[in-house]
Every structure is written in C-alpha cells, then in structure tokens.
Amino acid sequence: MRALLLLALVACAPKAPPVVEAPPPPPPPYVPAPPTPLATRPFSPPAATRGALGSGVPVVVVENHEVPLVTLRIDFLTRGADVPLAKAGLAEAAMDMLNEGAGKRDALQISAELQRLGAGLGTGAGYDGASVSISCLRDKLEPTLDVLADVLLRPTFPAEEWERRRSLWIDDLQDARNSPGRIASRVTDRVLWGQSYRGVEATEASLRAITVKEMKAWHAANLGPGGATIQVGGDVTLAEVLPMLDARFGGWKGKTAKLGAPPTAPVPPPQNTVWLVDKPGVAQSVVRAAAYVGRPTDPDFAAFTIANNAMGGQFASRINLDLREQKGYTYGARTSVSYDLAGTSWSFSANIHTEKTAPALEALLQQLRDVEGARPLTAAEVEDARGASVFGWPGRFESPDYLLGQLDAIRTYGLPEDWVATYLTRMRAPSAADAQKAWADRIDPDRLAFIVVGDAARIRPEVEKLGFVVIPVDVDGNVIGGK
Amino acid sequence: MVAAKGAAMHALLWSVALAATPSIPFSRYELPNGLDVTLSPDHTVPVVCVNVWYDVGSRDEAAGRSGFAHLFEHLRFNGSQHADDDYFKPLQPLGARVNGSTNLDRTNYYECLPSEQLPLALFLEADRMGWLLPALTETKLQNQKDVVRNERRQNYDNPPYGQAWLEILRNSYPEGHPYHIATIGKHEEIEAATLDDVKGFFRTWYLPNNASLVLSGDFDEAEARTLVERYFGPVAAGPSPVRTVPARPAFTEAKAVRAVDDVPFEKVWLVWHTPALFQPGDAELDLLSSALASGKDSRLYKALVHEQQIAQDVTAYQSSAGYSSLFVVSATASAGHGGAELVAAIDAVLGEVATRPITDAEVEVGRTAYEVQFFGSIATIQGKADLLNNYNTRTHDPGYLAKDLARYQAATAAGVNSAHKEWLPPDRRLVLTIGPASATPEVK
Structure with missing residues (x-):
C-alpha cells in the first residue's frame, strides 16, 4: 500500500518548481433576491343564482364555464336514525336500488345508457340526508336528466336486483370488518354513539330483513318534492336548466319526510380509556381519538377551528411536526373537525408504526397537555393558522363544488343564510387568546375516546403503562367479554 | 409526498362529436x-x-x-x-x-x-x-x-x-x-x-x-x-443524464403466483406486457379496458358480477409507463367463490372477443368516457399544469395534447380487436392471486 502511494506521488511530482500565485478570491456567496409579494389581485366570490321549479322545489345554480361539464344534485333531508335497528341499512338500500331498474329500463340498460352518454349517476343516503346526482357534458344534460327523472320518480325495485345488491353488500361488510382503517372508523362511531345515530350500521341480519316493499315505502315517504332542493354547478345557467327540469319534474308529487328529532351530542367517554381492537401481526396501529365539540354556530367556533389548524389541522402543525417530522412514528398525523346533526366532532387520526404505538400516544397527550399548560398557542402560530384559512379561501371557489357544499351545509345543519358571506369576518375576528380558550374549553385530553386497531399482544402492556384503561372490543365495537 | 401505486397514466381523448375543442393555451421557452x-x-x-x-x-x-x-x-x-x-x-x-x-x-x-x-x-x-x-x-x-x-x-x-x-x-x-x-x-x-x-x-x-x-x-x-x-437563472446546469431504455420484457409462459394476506376473499390480477405510453397500441388498450370493465353492461362486469355472481368487482386498465406498460384485469371473489373460478370466467370473456369482436359502439363508449375525463382534468389550474408538464416531460412538447387526442380519434374497433389479439395471449401472462392462508373452497 505504501509503495503504491509513493509511486503515485512520484508520478504526480511536478517537473518544474511551481509558480506561486495568490489564489483567486472566492466568488461572493450567492444570495437570492428576497421574494417580496406582488400586488394583491381583487377577488369576489361567485354568486349563486336561485330559482324554483313550477312545483316549488328550490334550485340553486353556481355557474362555471371553464369546461363544458355540468353536475346536478337533488338533496333530501332524511334521518338515518329514523329507521328501526332491525332494519338498519334500509335508507341506503332504497337509495342504492334506485338505479337498479327505473322506468322502462333494467339495471344493465340504465348503466349502458349512462355509458353511452358519458355521464355519471350516483345515489346515496347518510345519517342526515339522501341525494341523487349526475355529472355529464353540457350537451348531454337533457338525456342524462331523462335517466335521473326515471331513477328518482319511477324506480321499480326488482327483487332479483336486490338479491344481487344485498349479496355484494354482505361481501363488503366482511371486507369492512377486516380492513384496519375501516374497523377504526366503525368502532369510533360505535364507541361514541353506542347503538344509535352514527353507531348504527347495517348487519347481515338487518340486510336480510329488508324487503322490497319496505324500500318502496321508504322511497314514497322520503323522496317527495316537499323536502327536496336541487343544486346545479358548471356550464349551464338557471334560465337554461329550469325548463329542462320542469319538463321532467313538473308532475312530481310525493310526501314530505316526517323527520324525527335530531340527535344530541353523546356524553363524553370515561376518563383515559382506550378501546382496542386486536389485529395480530399488523405493521401499524390505526389510532383515533375523538370528541364532540359544540356547534358550528357557537360564537367561539371560528377561534376553535383556527386553534385546530395550529394543533393538527395542517402539515406544519404541532402534532404532525412532532409525531412525523421529529419522531418519525407515522407518515402523517392530523386532527379534523366535521359537522353532523348532533354538532361538530373533532378527531385525531394517524397510522403508527406498531412498536411506536405507546410512545406516539404519549407524545400526542404531551402535545394536548402542553398547549393547555406550559406552551399555550403563540400569536405567530395563530396568525399562521388563520392565514391558511383566510388566504386559501379564494382558491376554493375555482370549481362550483365548494360553494354548493357550503349551501348544502347551511340547509342541512340550519346555519345562518349569510354563512359564506361572513366567513372572512368570522375567521379574522379571534385573537390568539380567543383561539387558546376555545381549544382549552373543548379538548380535554383525559376525556377523549381513544380507539386503537393494532397488535394487542405487542402494544397493550405499554399502552396500559401510560395510565390508560384498555377495553378490548371486537371489529364491530362490541366489548369482548361484555354483556 | 406520495409514492404512486400503479395508477394508470390515462391519456386523454377527443372525438369528432365534441361540441367544444379542448385545448390549453400556453407559451413555452427555455x-x-x-x-x-x-x-x-x-x-x-x-x-x-x-x-x-x-x-x-x-x-x-x-x-x-x-x-x-x-x-x-x-x-x-x-x-x-x-x-x-x-x-x-x-x-x-x-x-x-x-x-x-x-x-x-x-x-x-x-x-x-x-x-x-x-x-x-x-x-x-x-x-x-x-x-x-x-x-x-x-x-x-x-x-x-x-x-x-x-x-x-x-x-x-x-x-x-x-x-x-x-x-x-x-x-x-x-x-x-x-x-x-x-x-x-x-x-x-x-x-x-x-x-x-x-x-x-x-x-x-x-x-x-x-x-x-x-x-x-x-x-x-x-x-x-x-x-x-x-x-x-442562477441555477447551474450539469451534464444531461443519459439512460438506456430497456427492451420490453415478455412472458414466455402462463406464470402463476399466490401470496397470502389477512383477507376474507381471494383476489386475482391477470397481467400482460404491453406497449409504452403513447406508443402504437397504448390508446387501443385503454379503449379495450373500457369495453371490458367500465359500467355494469361491460363484458367482464356483466359476466362475473351480474350474471355469474362470482365476483364483487372487476376492473381492467392499461397501466401506461415510459419504458413499457402492463395491462391488468383484476377481480375479487364473492363469498363461496375462489380465484381459479374467477380466472376461468375472465378467460372465457377474453376468449370470446375472438368470435364476438369489440364493436364500434363499444369503442365509442370508451371514447366518450375519455373525453369527459379529459375535460375533468383541465377543469382546474392544477390539472392543467400537471397535464402540460406530463406532456413536456415525456415528449418535450407541452402541446402534445393534439397528438394524444388524435390517437384516440384514429382508433378503430379493428385496431382494438387486433390489440387484444396481439397483446393479451392467454398462454403468456402472469396470474397473481392474493388470498387467505387457507384458500376458499371452490363452490360449483
């Protein structure tokens, strides 16, 4: 080795003494020009145009002529909770069956006609409503509306198609009871709600108990014009679409759904409890934490949403930066706020490397405790979190979906009519102290429902060491060994 | 920050019936x-x-x-x-x-x-x-x-x-x-x-x-x-990277692989090597996938899910990529049925294309679907940016849209049928099955 090195040195030896020169001065370091903002461009949100069918059904249109596409949706206020437990799934089944036979077409013919038109048609029911919708090219709107009118007004509910759909649904229940992510969502609803409202889910037994006659009755009782609204978005005007709708829905008759009382928010769960679903061998634990946190019309709700942005609602939030970017426990940890008829629910969601499950729960609790103790939200954090909402707002209006979604929420959840117009005012008002207080008033780390789907043998002992009471539950949320 | 799965790089389509001509205005320089x-x-x-x-x-x-x-x-x-x-x-x-x-x-x-x-x-x-x-x-x-x-x-x-x-x-x-x-x-x-x-x-x-x-x-x-x-402007250039494009591999036999997972049902994937993105045959295979598995009246859905009721779902797609592509048909078994039964049923449908070729009407349905998808993808500024950049990165022409559309416009039922015959041989392909440790008993 040494010999080789010597040889190399010899080979490189200069033949003449080098001329010593001063080295050239190093180039000045590159300093990019500081980016300064350009002039702000004016923005006013697009307006919705409102009208009504001859029969009185309200129609709202949000125009957008960028591309020749139209979406149209008919919404109904219905209550999933009004269906008896033994028939759980009835509303979803009735909605699912609408396009399995309608007017003169059978299920395959409806699908073939939509394919020919390049159109989409969707139907569905949730806890708080039901809807049918179409999307298509603007020059195919009339023939697509023909299919929609058949589906909504003249469904035939063929018994053999219900057999097919039910069989597929029962297969899907098995998939849902096996997938860690889907188990976590179902069990969270069950833990918060027991066997009511969002805790109710179709079972194989309830699906087998549903008859075609009951679906027809549900359709007649719930999908009348009295409770309907029509939302249209895209490359069409109100003046264009009204006559198309009147021609097809002019003779629409039916009952207005009699709605049961809306649910009230569930009682908070017992202290420091983890509901654990055992899934042996999984590489990650699916972790959720949830709570009900008031109503969107609470005076301090905007302050809470800003605090949530700062805590976990965005990438650069305390919780994600800690659990992901500092500790590497997860691909992402987020908190979110969503509405339902009972109010608003807050939830934390992350998939955690199995061996880091307890440390991740500990880190989450630390963040939740710190913000209410040693590290309250700073003014800068609150401004950043507010900015994300305020400055990101114009971009949401690029397609009609955002405004239409807001208008739907106004109706479904009984929000003030000027909910969209006052958005920026609401978001600009809260101070850092307001955000801090709204958060502390709502999020009590000791009274969250924690749900974990993971390998119990590997994670349970450490989770218990954190002081949690662990309640083992099955994939449907039933307490194992419970009554 | 996503590592993409095998999402098909669906290219887009124009048909002569279009009321509006899709285009994205742009200027380009270097x-x-x-x-x-x-x-x-x-x-x-x-x-x-x-x-x-x-x-x-x-x-x-x-x-x-x-x-x-x-x-x-x-x-x-x-x-x-x-x-x-x-x-x-x-x-x-x-x-x-x-x-x-x-x-x-x-x-x-x-x-x-x-x-x-x-x-x-x-x-x-x-x-x-x-x-x-x-x-x-x-x-x-x-x-x-x-x-x-x-x-x-x-x-x-x-x-x-x-x-x-x-x-x-x-x-x-x-x-x-x-x-x-x-x-x-x-x-x-x-x-x-x-x-x-x-x-x-x-x-x-x-x-x-x-x-x-x-x-x-x-x-x-x-x-x-x-x-x-x-x-x-101040970012320094470097030597332009060179890469060697590998030849498209070919299956030489019917290859079967089974993997075990914690799942209730068997699921199968039939896979063939096919031409790269934008190469001859790529658009035809997109249109073939529509005829096979898009909508309840499509050939595979109708046979496997609607009539035989052996599958929960069935999909088909041309997963296009720069070197070469894969054509994939996939289906999940219903309760009481298994992967082998699905493969036999898929083969029967694919085999039938020889005697009951894909029709002009079926091709037209696929065209229309791509047309709508195209408009959807240029409905937002982010969609437009991605499309322009995809074309520029892959073809050095952000305006490649017109050529992309032209290949769908030019596609015929004859072309789709010959792509099927050329690229989906039943004896040279992969069949992947993923199922529970104990295979579901076959019910006949």
Whole structure:
C-alpha cells in the first residue's frame, strides 16, 4: 500500500518548481433576491343564482364555464336514525336500488345508457340526508336528466336486483370488518354513539330483513318534492336548466319526510380509556381519538377551528411536526373537525408504526397537555393558522363544488343564510387568546375516546403503562367479554 | 409526498362529436441553463400554481437503493440553503396547497397559492433545485427514512391486498429491470440510504436541464418571465443524464403466483406486457379496458358480477409507463367463490372477443368516457399544469395534447380487436392471486 502511494506521488511530482500565485478570491456567496409579494389581485366570490321549479322545489345554480361539464344534485333531508335497528341499512338500500331498474329500463340498460352518454349517476343516503346526482357534458344534460327523472320518480325495485345488491353488500361488510382503517372508523362511531345515530350500521341480519316493499315505502315517504332542493354547478345557467327540469319534474308529487328529532351530542367517554381492537401481526396501529365539540354556530367556533389548524389541522402543525417530522412514528398525523346533526366532532387520526404505538400516544397527550399548560398557542402560530384559512379561501371557489357544499351545509345543519358571506369576518375576528380558550374549553385530553386497531399482544402492556384503561372490543365495537 | 401505486397514466381523448375543442393555451421557452418553462394563464381565481417535474423516477435508482427517488423527494421538503426550514412553514400561512409525488418515471412538485405570492414559490422551488445539499443533515435523512417506511406500512403493508402492486412488478419485470421494484421500495434498502447517495442523486438528476417548470393560473406573463429568470437563472446546469431504455420484457409462459394476506376473499390480477405510453397500441388498450370493465353492461362486469355472481368487482386498465406498460384485469371473489373460478370466467370473456369482436359502439363508449375525463382534468389550474408538464416531460412538447387526442380519434374497433389479439395471449401472462392462508373452497 505504501509503495503504491509513493509511486503515485512520484508520478504526480511536478517537473518544474511551481509558480506561486495568490489564489483567486472566492466568488461572493450567492444570495437570492428576497421574494417580496406582488400586488394583491381583487377577488369576489361567485354568486349563486336561485330559482324554483313550477312545483316549488328550490334550485340553486353556481355557474362555471371553464369546461363544458355540468353536475346536478337533488338533496333530501332524511334521518338515518329514523329507521328501526332491525332494519338498519334500509335508507341506503332504497337509495342504492334506485338505479337498479327505473322506468322502462333494467339495471344493465340504465348503466349502458349512462355509458353511452358519458355521464355519471350516483345515489346515496347518510345519517342526515339522501341525494341523487349526475355529472355529464353540457350537451348531454337533457338525456342524462331523462335517466335521473326515471331513477328518482319511477324506480321499480326488482327483487332479483336486490338479491344481487344485498349479496355484494354482505361481501363488503366482511371486507369492512377486516380492513384496519375501516374497523377504526366503525368502532369510533360505535364507541361514541353506542347503538344509535352514527353507531348504527347495517348487519347481515338487518340486510336480510329488508324487503322490497319496505324500500318502496321508504322511497314514497322520503323522496317527495316537499323536502327536496336541487343544486346545479358548471356550464349551464338557471334560465337554461329550469325548463329542462320542469319538463321532467313538473308532475312530481310525493310526501314530505316526517323527520324525527335530531340527535344530541353523546356524553363524553370515561376518563383515559382506550378501546382496542386486536389485529395480530399488523405493521401499524390505526389510532383515533375523538370528541364532540359544540356547534358550528357557537360564537367561539371560528377561534376553535383556527386553534385546530395550529394543533393538527395542517402539515406544519404541532402534532404532525412532532409525531412525523421529529419522531418519525407515522407518515402523517392530523386532527379534523366535521359537522353532523348532533354538532361538530373533532378527531385525531394517524397510522403508527406498531412498536411506536405507546410512545406516539404519549407524545400526542404531551402535545394536548402542553398547549393547555406550559406552551399555550403563540400569536405567530395563530396568525399562521388563520392565514391558511383566510388566504386559501379564494382558491376554493375555482370549481362550483365548494360553494354548493357550503349551501348544502347551511340547509342541512340550519346555519345562518349569510354563512359564506361572513366567513372572512368570522375567521379574522379571534385573537390568539380567543383561539387558546376555545381549544382549552373543548379538548380535554383525559376525556377523549381513544380507539386503537393494532397488535394487542405487542402494544397493550405499554399502552396500559401510560395510565390508560384498555377495553378490548371486537371489529364491530362490541366489548369482548361484555354483556 | 406520495409514492404512486400503479395508477394508470390515462391519456386523454377527443372525438369528432365534441361540441367544444379542448385545448390549453400556453407559451413555452427555455432558460440558458436548459430549464423548460411553460406559462399558461387562467384568470378564474387569483391563484397561481407553480409546478415542477423532474425527469427522474424510481427507474433511475442504483442497485440496492430501491425507494430512493421517493425518499429523495421527501428530503426536498426539509429545507435548502437559503430557506433552511420545513418547506410547508412559509407557504401554509398563505393558504398554499403543497405536495409532491414520485412514480416509476418521474418526480413532481407543486404549490398553488395566492397570485401575489408567486415570487416566494419560485424562490423556494429554485432554492431546492440549486442549493439543496448545504441544508442536508444526517438527522433529516434518518427522520425521512422513518417517515417513508411508515408510508410503506400505511399504503402497502397494512391495507388488505396492499402488496398487490409490489408483487405484480416483481413478477412481471426481471431482477435488474428498472421496473422490478415498486417506487416505494424495500424497507431494508430505504434504511440503507446514505448522505452520499443523496448527494450523488442530486448532482446526477436534479438539474435545470432535467426539469420542467409550468406556471398556470392568474399571473402576468411578463412579470412571471422576469421572476423565473431571477430565481432559476442562477441555477447551474450539469451534464444531461443519459439512460438506456430497456427492451420490453415478455412472458414466455402462463406464470402463476399466490401470496397470502389477512383477507376474507381471494383476489386475482391477470397481467400482460404491453406497449409504452403513447406508443402504437397504448390508446387501443385503454379503449379495450373500457369495453371490458367500465359500467355494469361491460363484458367482464356483466359476466362475473351480474350474471355469474362470482365476483364483487372487476376492473381492467392499461397501466401506461415510459419504458413499457402492463395491462391488468383484476377481480375479487364473492363469498363461496375462489380465484381459479374467477380466472376461468375472465378467460372465457377474453376468449370470446375472438368470435364476438369489440364493436364500434363499444369503442365509442370508451371514447366518450375519455373525453369527459379529459375535460375533468383541465377543469382546474392544477390539472392543467400537471397535464402540460406530463406532456413536456415525456415528449418535450407541452402541446402534445393534439397528438394524444388524435390517437384516440384514429382508433378503430379493428385496431382494438387486433390489440387484444396481439397483446393479451392467454398462454403468456402472469396470474397473481392474493388470498387467505387457507384458500376458499371452490363452490360449483
């Protein structure tokens, strides 16, 4: 080795003494020009145009002529909770069956006609409503509306198609009871709600108990014009679409759904409890934490949403930066706020490397405790979190979906009519102290429902060491060994 | 920050019946350092999208370093010399949407934000194009290895059937082929990455002359040109990377692979090697997939789900990629049925194409579906930026749209039928089955 090195040195030896020169001065370091903002461009949100069918059904249109596409949706206020437990799934089944036979077409013919038109048609029911919708090219709107009118007004509910759909649904229940992510969502609803409202889910037994006659009755009782609204978005005007709708829905008759009382928010769960679903061998634990946190019309709700942005609602939030970017426990940890008829629910969601499950729960609790103790939200954090909402707002209006979604929420959840117009005012008002207080008033780390789907043998002992009471539950949320 | 699964790179379509002609207005130029710049104004809302694609993907990884292109993408969100902080931090308070993704062929990054903040977005993108390495640390690298391995656990290891795409690539492309290992990579090879790997990869691939910048949305063109020159002009070019395009592999037999997963039902994937994106046959295979499995009246859905009721679902797609593509037919068994039964039923439907060819009407349905999909993808400024950049990165022509559309316009039922015959031989393909440890008993 040494010999080789010597040889190399010899080979490189200069033949003449080098001329010593001063080295050239190093180039000045590159300093990019500081980016300064350009002039702000004016923005006013697009307006919705409102009208009504001859029969009185309200129609709202949000125009957008960028591309020749139209979406149209008919919404109904219905209550999933009004269906008896033994028939759980009835509303979803009735909605699912609408396009399995309608007017003169059978299920395959409806699908073939939509394919020919390049159109989409969707139907569905949730806890708080039901809807049918179409999307298509603007020059195919009339023939697509023909299919929609058949589906909504003249469904035939063929018994053999219900057999097919039910069989597929029962297969899907098995998939849902096996997938860690889907188990976590179902069990969270069950833990918060027991066997009511969002805790109710179709079972194989309830699906087998549903008859075609009951679906027809549900359709007649719930999908009348009295409770309907029509939302249209895209490359069409109100003046264009009204006559198309009147021609097809002019003779629409039916009952207005009699709605049961809306649910009230569930009682908070017992202290420091983890509901654990055992899934042996999984590489990650699916972790959720949830709570009900008031109503969107609470005076301090905007302050809470800003605090949530700062805590976990965005990438650069305390919780994600800690659990992901500092500790590497997860691909992402987020908190979110969503509405339902009972109010608003807050939830934390992350998939955690199995061996880091307890440390991740500990880190989450630390963040939740710190913000209410040693590290309250700073003014800068609150401004950043507010900015994300305020400055990101114009971009949401690029397609009609955002405004239409807001208008739907106004109706479904009984929000003030000027909910969209006052958005920026609401978001600009809260101070850092307001955000801090709204958060502390709502999020009590000791009274969250924690749900974990993971390998119990590997994670349970450490989770218990954190002081949690662990309640083992099955994939449907039933307490194992419970009554 | 997504490692793409085998999402089909669906190209888009135009048909003569269109009421409006789809197009994206743009202008294109090149900086002296070789950076392609495409500008596409749209003043719907005061938002601008800065969209940067690099012509590098997981196909360009060194042996033993699978997952590296995607890991590298993650590291580009952890700061650069003149902005050494989390990439989201300055952008998020402005209401920006920010992300990136890596697939077999390319890596892309974007931020869509209020128009007045265009200088900041350009500054940040340029800084991580030219001055990434001075901000790199071992701590950042180790953290992102953990994050990416959790991404793999979340999207591939944990979900039911999540390993399917990994198995399809592993069993379709031979060892050593750039598509043999999926973009997400193997755990142990992600863990093996070093700072020197990061430096080498950056110097080889992250060059202005290997990148394409698109601005779409509400901006002033002259102002944008000045800003682009200001921030990207000083980025040094490097030797243009060269790569050898491997030959398209071919199955020489009917290959069967079974993998076990914690799932209630067997699911099968039938896989064939097919022509690369934009090559002859690629569009025809897209149209064939529509005729086979799009809608309840399609051939496979009708047979397997509606009539025989042996499957919960069935899909078919041409998964197009730059070197070569895969055509995939997949179905999940219903309770009481199994994978072998599905394969036999799929084969019967595919075999029937010989005696009952795909019709003009079936091709027309596929055309229409692509037409609608095309309009959907240009409905937003982000969609437009991605489309322009996809075309520019793959063909060096952001205006390739017209040629892309023309190939669907030109496709005929005869062409679709001959693509079926040429590319989907029943005796040369892969059948992957993923099912529970104890196979479902077959019910006849």
